[in-house]
Amino acid sequence: MKIAVLTDSTANVSEELRRRYDIHEVYLNVLFNGQTYREMKDISPDEFYSRMRTEAELPTTSQPSVGEYVDKLEELVVSGYTDVIAIHLSSGISGTYQSAITAGSMVEGITVHAVDSEISLTPQAFLCIRAAQMIQEGESVESILDEMAKMIEDMTAYFMVNDLKNLKKGGRLSGAQAFVGSMLQVKPILHFVDKKIVALDKVRTKKKALKRIEELMADFMGDDTVGTACIIHGHAEAEALAWLKEIEPHYPDVKFVIEEVTPVVGSHLGAGSLAFGMVKRDLKL
Numbered sequence: 275m276k277i278a279v280l281t282d283s284t285a286n287v288s289e290e291l292r293r294r295y296d297i298h299e300v301y302l303n304v305l306f307n308g309q310t311y312r313e314m315k316d317i318s319p320d321e322f323y324s325r326m327r328t329e330a331e332l333p334t335t336s337q338p339s340v341g342e343y344v345d346k347l348e349e350l351v352v353s354g355y356t357d358v359i360a361i362h363l364s365s366g367i368s369g370t371y372q373s374a375i376t377a378g379s380m381v382e383g384i385t386v387h388a389v390d391s392e393i394s395l396t397p398q399a400f401l402c403i404r405a406a407q408m409i410q411e412g413e414s415v416e417s418i419l420d421e422m423a424k425m426i427e428d429m430t431a432y433f434m435v436n437d438l439k440n441l442k443k444g445g446r447l448s449g450a451q452a453f454v455g456s457m458l459q460v461k462p463i464l465h466f467v468d469k470k471i472v473a474l475d476k477v478r479t480k481k482k483a484l485k486r487i488e489e490l491m492a493d494f495m496g497d498d499t500v501g502t503a504c505i506i507h508g509h510a511e512a513e514a515l516a517w518l519k520e521i522e523p524h525y526p527d528v529k530f531v532i533e534e535v536t537p538v539v540g541s542h543l544g545a546g547s548l549a550f551g552m553v554k555r556d557l558k559l
């Protein structure tokens with residue numbers, strides 16, 4: 275048995291980590307005026323955010339096609355893999371997880387074990403890293419899948435956007451509060467509930483939003499002190515660094531990383547988004 279970890283570009287696993295842990299990826303797409311770009315391959319976050327500033331129309335996004343997914347699985351078969359732990363962004367916001375299942379049923383010689391991360395971005399990467407570490411430790415597919423389910427329970431992220439324009443237009447916001455957050459100067463705080471994005475609070479300023487997110491994360495952690503955390507920003511690195519400086523001292527047993535919102539997710543969040551994610555595991559990054 276040879277097991278691969280396969281994820282998608284929204285997890286934004288760095289090339290260094292992909293090499294170290296043998297993590298494979300499929301790409302989601304950003305579309306500007308009908309022109310398709312594979313994110314992180316054909317278009318970098320910098321290019322994407324500067325294009326978003328100048329284009330009149332908001333970009334749209336698409337999942338990897340089943341055909342592309344099949345091609346990736348066939349490559350893995352040729353490399354001798356028999357099983358794939360396929361970890362994808364929440365099925366409540368993208369059809370990527372379903373593409374994994376459909377493609378898996380079409381390719382002989384490899385079994386796809388699809389994991390719905392129920393989230394996206396770096397928390398999804400945390401699942402990939404843990405799965406890959408367990409493969410290196412010789413753990414079985416069953417125990418990896420069991421740990422994935424437990425980690426999803428032990429993980430959360432809260433995020434804020436400057437306004438809800440992109441999320442509303444892309445149809446990725448659930449619940450009746452959508453209209454409230456679009457009011458001028460209201461900063462909506464969002465999180466995932468049952469695989470979907472919902473607004474859980476709204477405050478007047480960005481500063482207050484960040485404070486509220488810190489409180490929510492402290493509640494989530496409770497008496498737990500050990501974890502791996504991420505601050506993720508949509509083209510707002512200076513703000514992310516300043517926020518990290520404020521948060522990090524409160525969590526001496528937590529390793530923090532700073533990452534970027536990828537173009538596909540940025541299409542839905544808009545520029546200037548900030549997120550704080552945490553998993554109650556020491557991933558030894």
Ligand code: MYR
Nearest residue numbers: 335336337368369394431542549
């Ligand atoms: C597709 O077209 O299939 C991709 C849709 C991607 C929707 C992204 C919505 C925002 C996700 C925010 C994740 C924040 C995690 C901390």
